Amino acid sequence: MIIIQFICRAILLGVPLLYGSTGEIITEKSGHLNLGIPGVMYVGAISGVVGSFLYENSCGNNIENMNAFLAVIIPLLCSVAGAVIMGLIYSFLTVTLHANQNVTGLALTTLGIGLGNFLGASLINITNSELPSIALTKTSSFFSAKLPFADDLGWFGELFFSHDFMTYLAIAIALVVSVFLNRTRTGLNLRSVGENPATADAAGINVTRYRYVATCVGSAIAGLGGLQYVMAYASGVWSNNAFGDRGWMAIALVIFALWKPSAAIVGSFLFGALCNANNYIQGLGTETQELFKMLPYVVTIIVLIITSMRKKREHQPPGSLGLNYFREER
Amino acid sequence: MAEKIKNTHHEPLFHIVKRDDMPQWQAWLIRIVTILVGFLLVGFLSMAITEKSLGDTYEIMFSGVFGRLFQGSTTMLWKYLQEIAILLCLALALTPAFKMKFWNCGAEGQALMGGLASIFCMIEFGEKLPYSTLIVVIAVTSILTGAIWGVIPAIFKALFNTNETLFTLMMNYIATQIIAYYVYIEGGGSNVINPVSYGNFPSVGNNDYFVNIVTVAVITVLMYIYLKYSKQGYEISVVGESQNTARYVGINVKKVIIRTMLISGALCGVTGMLLVAGKDHSINTNLVGGQGFTAILMSWLGQFNPFIMVVMTAIVVFLRLGVAKVADTSFLNSSFSEIIVGIVILMLVGCEFFIHYSIKFRHNKKEVKA
Numbered sequence: 001m002i003i004i005q006f007i008c009r010a011i012l013l014g015v016p017l018l019y020g021s022t023g024e025i026i027t028e029k030s031g032h033l034n035l036g037i038p039g040v041m042y043v044g045a046i047s048g049v050v051g052s053f054l055y056e057n058s059c060g061n062n063i064e065n066m067n068a069f070l071a072v073i074i075p076l077l078c079s080v081a082g083a084v085i086m087g088l089i090y091s092f093l094t095v096t097l098h099a100n101q102n103v104t105g106l107a108l109t110t111l112g113i114g115l116g117n118f119l120g121a122s123l124i125n126i127t128n129s130e131l132p133s134i135a136l137t138k139t140s141s142f143f144s145a146k147l148p149f150a151d152d153l154g155w156f157g158e159l160f161f162s163h164d165f166m167t168y169l170a171i172a173i174a175l176v177v178s179v180f181l182n183r184t185r186t187g188l189n190l191r192s193v194g195e196n197p198a199t200a201d202a203a204g205i206n207v208t209r210y211r212y213v214a215t216c217v218g219s220a221i222a223g224l225g226g227l228q229y230v231m232a233y234a235s236g237v238w239s240n241n242a243f244g245d246r247g248w249m250a251i252a253l254v255i256f257a258l259w260k261p262s263a264a265i266v267g268s269f270l271f272g273a274l275c276n277a278n279n280y281i282q283g284l285g286t287e288t289q290e291l292f293k294m295l296p297y298v299v300t301i302i303v304l305i306i307t308s309m310r311k312k313r314e315h316q317p318p319g320s321l322g323l324n325y326f327r328e329e330r
Numbered sequence: 331m332a333e334k335i336k337n338t339h340h341e342p343l344f345h346i347v348k349r350d351d352m353p354q355w356q357a358w359l360i361r362i363v364t365i366l367v368g369f370l371l372v373g374f375l376s377m378a379i380t381e382k383s384l385g386d387t388y389e390i391m392f393s394g395v396f397g398r399l400f401q402g403s404t405t406m407l408w409k410y411l412q413e414i415a416i417l418l419c420l421a422l423a424l425t426p427a428f429k430m431k432f433w434n435c436g437a438e439g440q441a442l443m444g445g446l447a448s449i450f451c452m453i454e455f456g457e458k459l460p461y462s463t464l465i466v467v468i469a470v471t472s473i474l475t476g477a478i479w480g481v482i483p484a485i486f487k488a489l490f491n492t493n494e495t496l497f498t499l500m501m502n503y504i505a506t507q508i509i510a511y512y513v514y515i516e517g518g519g520s521n522v523i524n525p526v527s528y529g530n531f532p533s534v535g536n537n538d539y540f541v542n543i544v545t546v547a548v549i550t551v552l553m554y555i556y557l558k559y560s561k562q563g564y565e566i567s568v569v570g571e572s573q574n575t576a577r578y579v580g581i582n583v584k585k586v587i588i589r590t591m592l593i594s595g596a597l598c599g600v601t602g603m604l605l606v607a608g609k610d611h612s613i614n615t616n617l618v619g620g621q622g623f624t625a626i627l628m629s630w631l632g633q634f635n636p637f638i639m640v641v642m643t644a645i646v647v648f649l650r651l652g653v654a655k656v657a658d659t660s661f662l663n664s665s666f667s668e669i670i671v672g673i674v675i676l677m678l679v680g681c682e683f684f685i686h687y688s689i690k691f692r693h694n695k696k697e698v699k700a
Contacts (some may be wrong), residue, residue: 033495093676102433102495103630104622107675114668121663145563240665246500255496286516294507297500298549304500308492317493 004155006273006280011167012233014272016041018170019225020250021257021264023218024175028254029181030214031320032193035105037222038247039112040086043224047082047114048075049238052139052231053123055174063138071142074149075227083223086112087216094210098324109247110215117240133239143228164232166224171265178261190214194318197268197325207325223251252300258315260306271296344691357685363469364647364681368674372653380660387656394655395648410651412539412609414600418643420618420625422636423544425599426590428626429557429634430570432487433552433641435496436480439505439624440595442615444476444602446509449526449613452606453516456528464529469600469609477592477600479505480534486593492551502622509615525611542608549597554636566590598622627675646671 020041029035034040038327052075059065090108093099105171123134139147144164153161228244230238253271257264278284278292285329307315376387397406400571420437429432451468459467473678483497516522534540557563569586591627605617628646653667 008636025696035495065396088449089676091619093680097680098687099679099682100630102435103627104679105674106435106626107672107679110620110623110627111672111676114665114670114672118663118669121665124660125663192415240663252496252500255493286519287511288509290510290514294504297503297507301497301500303506304497305486305490305492308486308490311490326348328346 001155001158001279004158006276007159007269009144009276010269010273011163012272013275014250014268014270015166015167015170016088016176016225016229016233016246017250017253017271018264018268019228020222020247021219021253022170022174022261023222023225024251024254025218025257025259025261025264026177026181026221027189027215027218028139028212028259028321029318031197031318031323031325032091032211032215033101033105033322034087034090034218035102035251036086036090036217037105037219037251038116038245039109040090040222041217041229041247041250041278042112042116043086043226043244044083044219045226045243046238047223048079048120048227049134049136049230050119050123051075052136052236053134055137056138059137063141066138066142068142071139074247075139075231077145078105078225079218079223079227083219083226084216087219088212090219091212094324095208095215098223098326101294101322101324104295113241116243120137120238120240123238125174131239133237136231136236136238138236140231143237148220150321159196159214164228166228166232169224174265177221181261185243185246191318194320196319198327201242201325203325207327211325222247222250249300255307256303258299259281259317270299274299333589334455337475340690344689346687347690349686349688353406360681360684361678364677365674366668368677371673371677372649372670376656376666377654380656381664382656382660390656390659391589391648392558394652394658405536408537408539408543410647411543413647413651414640415539415642416544416605416609417621417625417628417647418639419546419549419601420621421602421628421639421643422549423594423601423634424629425553425634425639426557426596427562428568428570429627430587430590432484432587432591433495434483434498434591435623435626436483436501437598438620439498439502440476440479440598441605441618441622442502442509442601443479444472444599445606445613445617446505446602447471447475447599448529448603448606449516449523452514452526452529452611452674453523456514456526461529464606465531465607468529468603471497472599472603472606474508474599476602477596480590480591480595480598484588487591488587497623506615509612509617513672522614523612527611529607530611531608539608542604543603545608546601549600550636550640554662557634557636562586562589586646594626624671627679631675631678648674649674 020037024034026035052071055071055074056066086108090104093104094101101230109140120134124132125135143166147161152177189200189205190210192203193205193207197207226243229243230236234242249271253264253267257267274295275293278289279297281292284292361576373384373387376382379385380387395406395410396402399407420441424434424437448451448468450463451471455464455467479501482499483492483494486492487494488499513521513523531541559567565576565581565586568579568581575584602617606613624646628639628643631642648669649671653670654664657664657666
């Protein structure tokens with residue numbers, strides 16, 4: 001069933017983007033355009049890798065000694081911690097010190113990618129590995145464990161139940177965030193902070209707190225995307241720069257999904273399919289495959305243009321996106 | 331004694347006030363102190379990781395940038411200047427766009443396309459055209475391709491107000507894939523194009539990078555004059571300050587956006603040409619190597635002033651090369667220098683706060699006795 005295989009592959013490729021864009025949506029809803037997301041995802045990935053590396057070593061690299069719960073929760077917590085620290089740096093600079101958001105974000109990306117590659121290379125050095133990569137296949141086996149009845153249900157099982165748990169977690173987070181933004185009071189407050197912080201402030205909402213929390217929670221979610229990539233997609237193998245430009249694609253997906261986490265779910269799978277289409281179309285030469293790899297970007301640009309042309313009010317970015325709020329400014 | 335009236339209103343410990351105007355020398359003092367603190371931090375960080383003494387660390391950094399300069403060897407110095415020239419050229423290219431508040435994040439792609447035009451001409455016309463004609467053809471096509479790649483997002487920005495940050499970002503990856511495609515075809519599936527010997531910039535006095543460095547020096551001066559003294563430069567700053575004001579005084583905002591991005595893209599195309607015809611004589615997807623993004627930071631840290639940008643790029647390239655050498659001598663990964671550059675830039679971004687704002691602490695009012 002090549003079509004089922006294709007869809008499953010698309011979902012697997014799309015999940016890191018889904019994490020990244022769900023996180024970025026929360027951050028952007030508070031009015032902050034965090035271009036540091038690629039760096040945050042790198043740091044999320046490498047922190048998880050470091051955590052699981054230490055745990056595997058403490059168990060003597062023997063899968064018998066490893067506790068499934070710890071093997072999963074340690075990388076998860078490390079990943080969240082690393083990503084939140086990056087989010088804190090970003091929010092301290094932009095919220096408290098009123099630094100330019102684009103510049104801070106880009107510098108954070110430089111820092112994050114540097115950190116990821118540096119720590120990755122250091123781990124590779126420690127293991128004296130022949131290959132320029134570090135394999136955490138044992139931890140990965142816990143991460144990519146399937147539901148036991150998936151194989152019994154044929155194509156249906158493969159399509160819906162054969163994924164790793166972080167895929168379901170990503171969808172769950174996206175749905176929860178969607179409900180949170182549209183159906184809760186805190187979500188409404190958050191959106192108002194992003195639309196017009198001065199009005200929100202006058203209504204008694206603590207703009208600074210909302211922006212800090214939104215950026216940090218958003219970073220934490222995005223960081224998980226990095227971890228999912230390493231543990232589920234790459235089967236626990238970290239190699240430098242392998243994560244590539246997925247962070248930027250996650251930011252593009254935010255626009256593609258028009259700032260709706262539920263739309264981002266579909267969008268991420270579509271992006272995954274587009275990224276992967278070149279491997280499934282028969283008779284493509286390697287050179288044409290390279291051209292096919294630009295599909296997700298072209299689609300994003302087309303969506304970008306169409307949404308800007310239609311100018312529908314509910315499809316617009318948050319009103320004060322990219323602008324810092326300073327209470328004493330008129 | 332009368333009972334104290336409890337003040338239920340909470341007064342914060344301090345609050346932040348926007349400064350009207352800080353004298354230039356004070357602002358620069360803050361920036362210079364930040365850079366010095368950054369350098370100290372770099373030294374201590376490297377010292378902690380590499381277990382070398384502070385003096386040794388700085389010595390290695392210096393030797394990584396200038397090499398054996400005092401022994402009379404200028405090879406490394408020229409290489410340093412060349413690296414500055416490339417980063418500076420990209421930063422200069424972005425500056426008019428940023429001054430207009432147009433976030434051109436696509437320098438990477440625009441330079442790649444310029445480079446692609448160069449290598450294409452070098453391969454296709456190298457044998458057919460005389461040298462001087464070939465150079466002119468290379469220059470014209472590179473500038474045009476860069477400009478076209480830059481102006482596409484600008485047209486949509488002008489017509490529909492399409493978000494330019496993401497548009498230009500996406501254009502980078504499209505350019506990357508086009509290069510990958512071209513390299514695959516030209517390299518016969520090997521993913522490498524062997525250096526082309528036609529259409530290379532001449533070396534002056536045994537120095538390959540002379541043309542690149544002089545070109546960028548000229549662009550620096552021209553850009554300063556363009557932004558500061560030309561009518562178009564003034565229009566750019568008015569549009570950047572407020573599009574409504576610009577419209578009110580009769581500036582055609584759409585025209586300015588498109589024209590400025592043509593210039594910005596063209597200069598990125600020039601950078602691509604300098605990289606291909608003046609340095610690598612070949613092309614790969616990593617030609618610009620992320621410098622398009624660093625250039626954004628350089629342009630912003632340089633306050634849109636080309637001469638300050640020279641200083642800022644010199645510092646950042648010094649850090650990049652110097653720390654890479656430190657990492658190299660200690661068998662660390664070269665990404666160490668990316669971390670350091672990231673930290674120092676974040677510090678510089680943060681220090682602007684103290685230039686534009688001041689912190690007022692709560693006055694300790696004496697309580698009035700009843």
